[in-house]
Amino acid sequence: MLIKKHVPKKLSDIVGQYKGIVKFSRFVKSQKKKAVIIYGEPGIGKTLAVRVFATEQNFELLEIPPSGTRDKKEIISKIGVASQQPSLFGGNKIIMIDELESFGAGNRGVIRALIEVIKKSNYPIVLTSNNPWNSKFRTLRKYCEMIEFDKVDWKDIEKYLAKICQSENIDVEPVVLKKIAARSQGDVRSAVMDLDVLTTNKVEVKNTDFFDLFREREENIFYAVKMVLKSFDGNVAFEAFNNVKIDSSEFLMWIDQNMYHEYLDPISLKNGYDNVALGDKFNNRVSKTQNWSLAYYPNFVVSVGVQQAKTRVTQNISRYMRPELLMKIFSLAAKRRKARGISQQISGKLHASGNALMRDFYPYFNFILEKNPEMGKELTTYLESE
Amino acid sequence: MSEVKFEVWTEKYRPVTLSEVRGQDEIIDRLKAFVSSKSMPHLLFAGMQGTGKTTSFLALAKDLYGDEWKDNVLELNASDDRGINIVRTSIKDFARTKTVSEKVPFKLIFLDEADALTKDAQHALRRTMEDYTSNVRFCLSCNYSSKIIPPIQSRCAIFRFRPLKREVIVQLLKDIAIREKLIIPEESSTYIYDASEGDCRKAENILQACSAIAENVTLDVVREVVSFAEPTELYEIIKLALAGNFKSAKDKMSDILVKYGLSGMDAIRQIQKQIWNSPDFDDKLKVKLIKFCGEYEYRLTEGANEFVQLNAFLAEVVLIGNELSPTK
Numbered sequence: 001m002l003i004k005k006h007v008p009k010k011l012s013d014i015v016g017q018y019k020g021i022v023k024f025s026r027f028v029k030s031q032k033k034k035a036v037i038i039y040g041e042p043g044i045g046k047t048l049a050v051r052v053f054a055t056e057q058n059f060e061l062l063e064i065p066p067s068g069t070r071d072k073k074e075i076i077s078k079i080g081v082a083s084q085q086p087s088l089f090g091g092n093k094i095i096m097i098d099e100l101e102s103f104g105a106g107n108r109g110v111i112r113a114l115i116e117v118i119k120k121s122n123y124p125i126v127l128t129s130n131n132p133w134n135s136k137f138r139t140l141r142k143y144c145e146m147i148e149f150d151k152v153d154w155k156d157i158e159k160y161l162a163k164i165c166q167s168e169n170i171d172v173e174p175v176v177l178k179k180i181a182a183r184s185q186g187d188v189r190s191a192v193m194d195l196d197v198l199t200t201n202k203v204e205v206k207n208t209d210f211f212d213l214f215r216e217r218e219e220n221i222f223y224a225v226k227m228v229l230k231s232f233d234g235n236v237a238f239e240a241f242n243n244v245k246i247d248s249s250e251f252l253m254w255i256d257q258n259m260y261h262e263y264l265d266p267i268s269l270k271n272g273y274d275n276v277a278l279g280d281k282f283n284n285r286v287s288k289t290q291n292w293s294l295a296y297y298p299n300f301v302v303s304v305g306v307q308q309a310k311t312r313v314t315q316n317i318s319r320y321m322r323p324e325l326l327m328k329i330f331s332l333a334a335k336r337r338k339a340r341g342i343s344q345q346i347s348g349k350l351h352a353s354g355n356a357l358m359r360d361f362y363p364y365f366n367f368i369l370e371k372n373p374e375m376g377k378e379l380t381t382y383l384e385s386e
Numbered sequence: 387m388s389e390v391k392f393e394v395w396t397e398k399y400r401p402v403t404l405s406e407v408r409g410q411d412e413i414i415d416r417l418k419a420f421v422s423s424k425s426m427p428h429l430l431f432a433g434m435q436g437t438g439k440t441t442s443f444l445a446l447a448k449d450l451y452g453d454e455w456k457d458n459v460l461e462l463n464a465s466d467d468r469g470i471n472i473v474r475t476s477i478k479d480f481a482r483t484k485t486v487s488e489k490v491p492f493k494l495i496f497l498d499e500a501d502a503l504t505k506d507a508q509h510a511l512r513r514t515m516e517d518y519t520s521n522v523r524f525c526l527s528c529n530y531s532s533k534i535i536p537p538i539q540s541r542c543a544i545f546r547f548r549p550l551k552r553e554v555i556v557q558l559l560k561d562i563a564i565r566e567k568l569i570i571p572e573e574s575s576t577y578i579y580d581a582s583e584g585d586c587r588k589a590e591n592i593l594q595a596c597s598a599i600a601e602n603v604t605l606d607v608v609r610e611v612v613s614f615a616e617p618t619e620l621y622e623i624i625k626l627a628l629a630g631n632f633k634s635a636k637d638k639m640s641d642i643l644v645k646y647g648l649s650g651m652d653a654i655r656q657i658q659k660q661i662w663n664s665p666d667f668d669d670k671l672k673v674k675l676i677k678f679c680g681e682y683e684y685r686l687t688e689g690a691n692e693f694v695q696l697n698a699f700l701a702e703v704v705l706i707g708n709e710l711s712p713t714k
Contacts, residue, residue: 363615
């Protein structure tokens, strides 16, 4: 398997997490707090960074895997003991609890007990998490340093995939790598797994293979889109939607891509979009509150809601398209991340907040960089100087 | 300091003393009085960006402490420095040490964008202000003083910074142009003023960007810079949508967002501004459109996918256009 075979051995091999890794090693060295929560989307290298750090810096790593339903009390007492006793080989030690959410699931006592362990621990305790902002972890957060790992830029993922292909001697059409990278939405792990599926027993991969792989799922999505846009029976649309394993946040982009071909009269289009936008809002609520029982509603409005918004069905035969938004959302986010990063770095020097500079300074600075590189270079030197 | 060939002009031409600060005469007079008496209350600077709040503060500090100003001043930013706790710790660390200056019996803390703090955080800040009142003066800066809780307001002398007048910015641009050996016709500086909306930092940045491509800053040069940095064509999208051309409007919208790295919120605010300033729409239509901007700016805060929310807005505009001149 590619993912196992190409696990980074050195910190410098980990894609796109340079900043987070620096912060983490600073945490381990300074030990101002005894614990740290490393958080971010799945598959971006949180656990990996800790593992590689431990090997590279000669730390013994005690890893508590995602625990689910196992007996938490027992695990906690195990961590408690480990956090007191010296490391096996007399060296240093890191304790890592993977997936705080699953560890903290169930009764509140678990988190309280964990805090007690952290207070007494002689070694750094690392917690990884997708969403540490749940109120359940409020007290816990006070005892932890917070380090965010960013989603990985799709261009970095693309490069990484290309590197793997090269070392495996597989000839993959570049556009395929681009598509895999964009599909992954910053999740390196899923990107590598997609590549794995695509390249198994092959020495050459073409653009058409990409579609073959994802076609079945896509055909189902196309069907669901069609049922939403063309039919009037709510049951049919809802069933078609539920048959595809697709998140409503993704499905609404499919609707966004294709609705205007079908909802030709302005009232239907407007009402359709009302439901799409509402689905987006409901979705946001689900992810903010992490209350998954609410997930029914966005699913419902993006399928049946949109379906019922139309006044009539157009007779034309439509060829549905894949959403172009995915890539756009990604490029926009990457662009803004870069702008914010630079603006924040120079905020002290220019006596203004990162937000203000992002708006008032960055675009013009960019103009200079592009149109007069020499001047741009001099300005950069000035901005980087103490 | 070694001679650097290029600097950022907002720093290079930032006034050093209070006397050099332009366009805020009454405020400057009162600040000067603080300097000569070496005593002052806490200050609250309110006003839009680029009107001279930070500059006035820095000039005040330099006038008060001379060369030692850096040791006596703590600059913080409430919106960047995450959370009140960080703000509080650094304030405490700074306030605990004794005043370095022999001439002035207090130190200064500048808290930029104080209105970014939540109500609770502001109450905490109020307590901190009281704790160190003997040896520290606070200067809070914000866009709107109404976003600062009354107990803090009542402890501060409030200064309202007005947007800089056209003459002030035009003169400033001329002065910089002379120092930088640029030629700038009146129409160009007026255009820069309009684009900057009275924001001095932005005006200077625009001029500096112009200088990167030409010594003669013609109107065309300014236009090139401004349209590179800002989406000047957003109202075109509205026109497309009003004409019923939803697909083009939607495609153009997403392209512009990506090109300029614009957030949905930035986009809708720009649209609202451009609709209001455009001669192409009558006032009744402007009201209708801007109402929807209000609705969708709020929806953008509730939603997650800004593209989709903006497309929903465009669908709304298409419907308005259709009601104006129904196709069938």
